[in-house]
Amino acid sequence: MSSNVDKPVAAVHHRISASLVGRVVVLLIALFLTLGPVIWTLVVSLTPTDSLGQRTLSLTAFRDVFSQVDVIRLFWNSTLVTGLCAIGQMFTAALAGYAFARLRFRGSSLLFGIVLATMMIPMQVTIVPVFMIIRSMGLSDTLWALILPAIPTAFGTFLMRQNFMGIPESLTEAAQVDGASPWRTFRSIYLPLSVPGLAVVGILAFNGIWNEFFRPLIMTISEQNFTLPLGLVSLQGRLGTGSMSTVLAGVVLSMIPALIVFIFGQRPLREGLTAGAVK
Amino acid sequence: MSATASTLTPGRPVTVHPERATTFKDQNRRAQGRMAAWFLAPTVIGITLFTLIPMAASIVLAFFSWDIISAPRFVGLRNFQTIATNPTIRVSFLNTFGFVVVAVILQLVVALGLAVLLQTKMPGWLRGFLRSAFFFPLILSAASVSLIMSYLFNEDFGTVNKMLALVGLGPVKWLTTAAGAMVVIVLVYVWQNFGFTFLLFIGGLSSIPTDVYEASSIDGASGWSQFVRITLPLVSPTMLVASVMAIISALQIFDQPYVLTRGGPGDATRTAVMVIYQSAFTELHFGLAAAIGLVLMVIIMLATWAQFKLSRKFVFYM
Numbered sequence: 001m002s003s004n005v006d007k008p009v010a011a012v013h014h015r016i017s018a019s020l021v022g023r024v025v026v027l028l029i030a031l032f033l034t035l036g037p038v039i040w041t042l043v044v045s046l047t048p049t050d051s052l053g054q055r056t057l058s059l060t061a062f063r064d065v066f067s068q069v070d071v072i073r074l075f076w077n078s079t080l081v082t083g084l085c086a087i088g089q090m091f092t093a094a095l096a097g098y099a100f101a102r103l104r105f106r107g108s109s110l111l112f113g114i115v116l117a118t119m120m121i122p123m124q125v126t127i128v129p130v131f132m133i134i135r136s137m138g139l140s141d142t143l144w145a146l147i148l149p150a151i152p153t154a155f156g157t158f159l160m161r162q163n164f165m166g167i168p169e170s171l172t173e174a175a176q177v178d179g180a181s182p183w184r185t186f187r188s189i190y191l192p193l194s195v196p197g198l199a200v201v202g203i204l205a206f207n208g209i210w211n212e213f214f215r216p217l218i219m220t221i222s223e224q225n226f227t228l229p230l231g232l233v234s235l236q237g238r239l240g241t242g243s244m245s246t247v248l249a250g251v252v253l254s255m256i257p258a259l260i261v262f263i264f265g266q267r268p269l270r271e272g273l274t275a276g277a278v279k
Numbered sequence: 280m281s282a283t284a285s286t287l288t289p290g291r292p293v294t295v296h297p298e299r300a301t302t303f304k305d306q307n308r309r310a311q312g313r314m315a316a317w318f319l320a321p322t323v324i325g326i327t328l329f330t331l332i333p334m335a336a337s338i339v340l341a342f343f344s345w346d347i348i349s350a351p352r353f354v355g356l357r358n359f360q361t362i363a364t365n366p367t368i369r370v371s372f373l374n375t376f377g378f379v380v381v382a383v384i385l386q387l388v389v390a391l392g393l394a395v396l397l398q399t400k401m402p403g404w405l406r407g408f409l410r411s412a413f414f415f416p417l418i419l420s421a422a423s424v425s426l427i428m429s430y431l432f433n434e435d436f437g438t439v440n441k442m443l444a445l446v447g448l449g450p451v452k453w454l455t456t457a458a459g460a461m462v463v464i465v466l467v468y469v470w471q472n473f474g475f476t477f478l479l480f481i482g483g484l485s486s487i488p489t490d491v492y493e494a495s496s497i498d499g500a501s502g503w504s505q506f507v508r509i510t511l512p513l514v515s516p517t518m519l520v521a522s523v524m525a526i527i528s529a530l531q532i533f534d535q536p537y538v539l540t541r542g543g544p545g546d547a548t549r550t551a552v553m554v555i556y557q558s559a560f561t562e563l564h565f566g567l568a569a570a571i572g573l574v575l576m577v578i579i580m581l582a583t584w585a586q587f588k589l590s591r592k593f594v595f596y597m
Contacts, residue, residue, distance in 0.1 A: 129333035152325025211420030
């Protein structure tokens with residue numbers, strides 16, 4: 001242990017730089033393995049094989065994906081489902097989160113405990129009865145079958161409650177003294193201050209619902225109600241392995257909205273994803 | 280709560296009538312209760328309709344045989360017997376356990392390793408770029424990722440086999456052999472999900488005070504012994520949370536094997552959720568599907584509970 005101290009300074013420096021090179025190499029390999037498949041996808045989608053079997057730079061794969069599958073319809077379905085779920089989650093979570101954080105009523109903590117406990121129930125356990133309920137509502141094979149069950153959100157409610165509790169309670173008192181009704185207090189004081197929390201709920205909903213595969217696979221039957229992930233998988237099944245570029249062009253298109261959210265909403269997304277772990 | 284003079288804006292004439300103050304408070308309390316009812320209604324009704332009632336229904340359904348067409352028939356524990364004896368279902372659970380063990384360990388090692396490496400002195404923009412890059416696969420859909428990987432791991436023209444050929448290896452039968460297919464599922468799953476665990480470790484590592492490291496390097500501790508004696512114990516609370524969350528999500532794997540192998544070859548990559556899906560929506564055994572779901576949920580709860588029990592021995596809280 002103490003021999004380190006006796007070593008000449010130059011040797012210590014040499015050892016550090018050797019370990020630094022090792023660290024950089026490992027990070028570069030990890031970077032290559034992480035981004036490689038994504039860049040490869042982009043390259044292949046832009047260089048489809050032509051009739052001579054040569055790869056050339058062209059947009060024909062993107063043209064093909066539009067002719068092979070109703071991409072506009074898939075985008076519209078995904079956008080509608082994701083958008084309504086995100087808005088619905090923000091709306092219901094804001095209301096419920098505020099009630100749990102700032103309104104006094106009997107049974108508040110018991111009810112909150114029940115809501116939290118439902119986060120433990122995996123979706124695959126309840127999917128069969130949910131399918132039956134949707135069916136009995138006459139909504140099977142509609143987009144509503146995807147939207148309605150995904151709107152109530154225990155996790156979003158939890159996040160919004162934390163968010164509202166972080167806003168000083170003295171604001172409530174001040175508002176009441178000024179004669180504001182409880183509704184006014186919520187609408188004009190708390191809601192504007194909770195926009196960052198709402199952004200987290202909305203972005204998490206987007207990330208979850210846009211990429212969802214299991215529920216659309218069960219809840220939708222006809223192709224006109226498919227969302228993007230389902231549409232792309234069925235496109236691959238239909239085309240076989242021959243037109244790789246066409247399928248990957250569809251994958252690239254479906255990534256664009258996620259990429260936009262990633263660029264502009266990365267911080268709320270990171271915060272939201274890890275919020276359940278650190279509380 | 281009560282209107283004291285200190286919270287009022289100065290210069291406003293105030294007359295306090297005690298009796299009016301209490302009625303205001305009463306009114307306010309009633310208004311709050313009414314408002315709470317309205318505010319909670321969408322969430323409480325929604326969770327009741329789409330989680331609590333279905334949960335109860337699943338528990339009941341697990342003891343029935345039902346194919347939607349004919350009336351449900353009470354069969355006692357028969358569905359659970361089927362789970363224990365049916366080879367496909369048993370193998371699917373075993374596959375799931377094997378997958379969880381390998382995938383979660385790999386995910387934790389990769390995530391912690393990269394999080395520690397990211398602490399190397401480097402320019403801020405580079406650190407930010409690397410963090411974003413490692414986190415990027417999380418925003419893609421598992422279906423898209425599986426489509427991409429199905430081409431990359433293709434036996435005949437896949438890039439992975441081409442790269443292996445460059446160093447004189449392969450071709451590996453990735454998706455048509457039991458072992459190969461499982462390896463691909465693990466790699467694809469970990470590729471997409473390590474970023475989440477990585478983010479947790481970044482948070483955990485940043486809470487370790489730097490003077491602990493400084494003090495230990497004065498005492499002559501090297502990088503590796505610092506990692507084993509300082510980083511690992513101090514990051515163990517994060518390790519617990521990260522492993523619980525990773526196990527819960529890995530036990531529910533479905534998208535990757537569905538797209539990549541449909542559970543094959545044979546039943547080699549069939550998972551617990553895949554047999555829930557098949558029992559219910561291709562074989563119309565809704566009771567059996569509900570029973571498999573319950574077993575999976577109990578396993579998830581037991582795994583979580585066991586980890587918190589174990590953590591008393593291994594987790595070090597500062």
